[in-house]
Amino acid sequence: MRYARRAATILALAALVATSACSVEDDPGSSSDASAKCGSGKDFLIGMSQANNAEPYRQVMNDDVTNAAKSVPGFKVVVSDAAQDNSKQVADVENFLSQGINLLIISPNEAKPLTAVVKKAYDQGIPVIVLDRKVEGDAYTAFIGGDNVAIGKAAGEYYAKTLLPQGGKVVEISGLPGSTPAAERAQGFREGIASNPKIEIVASQTAEWLREKGQSVMDAMLKANPDIDAVYSHNDPMAEGAYLAAKAAGKETAIKFTGIDALPVPSGGIKAVEQGRLQATFQYPTGGREAIDLAKKILVDCAKDVPKTTTLGTQQITKENAAEVYTTLGGKQ
């Protein structure tokens, strides 16, 4: 029975791994209930359903939520990752409901597929805070998100007044075609530079949010427009890619680069500004801290009326304030 014994050993080991992994945390569902009343001095379980941990912006959002929750006594946050799969995110929320969460924070992968399960949670009396991307209808407690038009406009005004007051030739590197943030960041920028007619957008190409595509697109645009003054990029990684292309052509000092997002991570835009590759970047807030603030109002302070929609402002980051903002936003050194 040599085989059987070896097989049994492996099975036992596998079982051990599974059990030990499962017993890392004690059962949080036991102390909480979906219908638990609000109030201070109580324990609350908050489910954070994330669309895709693999995007740095969403990882920062998770970090903001969990870090902010640490300062609220009684708050316990559990995070699930749907890995960009709508079905998985539906199952994640269903699992949260089985566990008896007291509040749901969700950043939906897509609106339509997640609407039904968000409504299900809301109809069970669980407060739902939707972050960054909306769901359809109004079966949720509150939505918190950034305003991409305002961000684009802030960038445009920076170009008009500070970066290129004498005017100049600008190329735009845009996000994924068809995506709302790309359209809004383009629209806002045009509104922002309108006050300075000497600024001209000589080319606009998409790099689909990707650093490597930012590089290849910039390569091509440099050949077509050798006298570019500045590059307006819809996010920081594409701006970094464009910078690399300009550097390869020996033009990195002649051209000014700006990005958007300003994530407080070592590979993010704030560090790129601090280190001089980008002239400026504009923060696209995650809303993670604001979500926990709102959760505290609902669960601890028993607030009945919370704003249905919270639009977050942006913040301009230049060399002067980069290091300070990086610390304020909780970036790791």
Place this chain on the structure above:
Amino acid sequence: MNSPNPTAVAEAPPETPPRRRPIRLPQDRHAIVDSFFRFQSLFGLVAVFVIAIAVSPVRNGESVFLSSGNLANIVRAVSEIGIIAVGMTFVILIGGIDLSVGAVLGLAAVGSATLMVDSGMAIMPTVLIVLFIGTAFGATQGAIVARLGIQSFIVTLAGLQAARGIARMWSGGLGIPIAYGDGPQEAPQAFSMLSGSINGILPVPALLFLAIGVGALLVLRSTAFARHVYAIGGNEKAARLSGVPVRRVRITVFAISGLLAALAGIIHAGQLNQGSPNDGAGYELDAIAAVVIGGTSLAGGSGSMGGTIAGALLLGILNNILALNNIDANVQLVVKGLVIVAAAALQKLRPRIA
């Protein structure tokens, strides 16, 4: 208590005088071991189920894991992967692989949404057209494999790209939302039953998965087609020489895989109220994992449909209990990886019976 001492039994001297070379019947010994390996995924399923009960969080004095709502969620969550895995089992049994199924699922979801919402078609024609597309796609891949002798890995890798591309072109790159009603740009209300449950307990997708699983199990048990599938996977040349219509079986197997992927895509669209061209990415790997955990050899020729069904359920229970216990998403990936390796390792240990 007078519990019998098990060691006493083992130490009891044999009643017959000891022979110099005790004759053992290898078949008997192997029969026990072999049946263990044959049903390894079933044992694994029971083991994971028992562990899940043991470690399940308790709410209001009841096991969260065992609550009927949670069990329904588990089967619903694995139904799409499970249906795909049933088709994948046939393909893997002939020694092939089908990497296109996740993309075909996305294509079918887009097709369902477009035909009903944009073209205003009824449910039956929509379903038939989408199933036909999936079957034809699979059969085409099978024909390329069978006629040109290209490895199925390559052919279906190309098929994955093609199906994804067609889905994106058909949908314009964006998900097509499905609204229900009788008006224009609305799908028939009955289609939404795919996200519903029978008597509020058994989710419709779960019922479809179990029905298809049992059907495939019966097919694989007792038909000439099944014997041909095993024969090709075991030794293709021998199968051909003994008169098995190898090409036809190949094409049929890939057609089945495409058909079931399309069915999963229809269910997907019905559950999410949307047909998105990017959905189903990576589902082929989950389906392969279910087949492997089910004890089917990637080399072909050996394995069972019951194993695949058990493998899919095992993965579902594992996902669920890890989530219920709030295990970190990254740790979950590692645990799943370990389970797949453990299942494959068990297969390696399986004694070869000459």
